[in-house]
Amino acid sequence: MARRDFTKFLILTSFAFTTGQLWILAKSWAAPSKQQLPGVQIASVNQLAVGNSLVFAYPGEHDKCVLTRLDSDTFVAYSQACTHLSCAVIPEPEKGRLYCPCHEGAFDIASGNPIAGPPRRPLPRIKLDFQDGAIFAVGVAQPTA
């Protein structure tokens, strides 16, 4: 009977949506804990001129991050995944921002806070450490806003 078939179809859709939710939960549980992360050398201080950027992977090989040298003493690094829908942000230090081309989002390059477009949360900041002229990524600071 058509009505019964239609109801069955809707319930199948309902089942698919619940499975989708389960998949998202599984993905978020599978994400590595960001509490204790190993230090990884990402570049040397001399390698990066002022105003230049470098893309690296941290903490996992698929977690793209971007390191930018703002002036001779200041380096900042953020996760490259936009906090709107995960497009890769592009550093634009000359404009003082990280730009997301997907929906015209932008983040302040000094703080990682969203300044334009749909993103509402700051970019996760990568903690840096300097030893003997080398730059190490040593952790991920979770956004607080």
Add this chain to the structure above:
Amino acid sequence: MTTGKIFTREQRTTIIYGILCIVLLLVVIQLWLLTATMNAFLGGDQAIAFPTLLASAFCLALNLGLLRYVYTIERPQA
């Protein structure tokens, strides 16, 4: 659960269309939940994944209950 025997044909039709409306509404709520969860997940917010899964599973359970009722009500009468 009540059987179809106590309802007339018109009553059954009305009940089934009512149930269909509720099922449709629940599916739309689930779609909204999934979209919102995916949005938050891609934005790095994983805290809402579990509560929304519970809400979605609750909607599915309601839908299954309603489907069972539709089967009961449409069972051919002896």
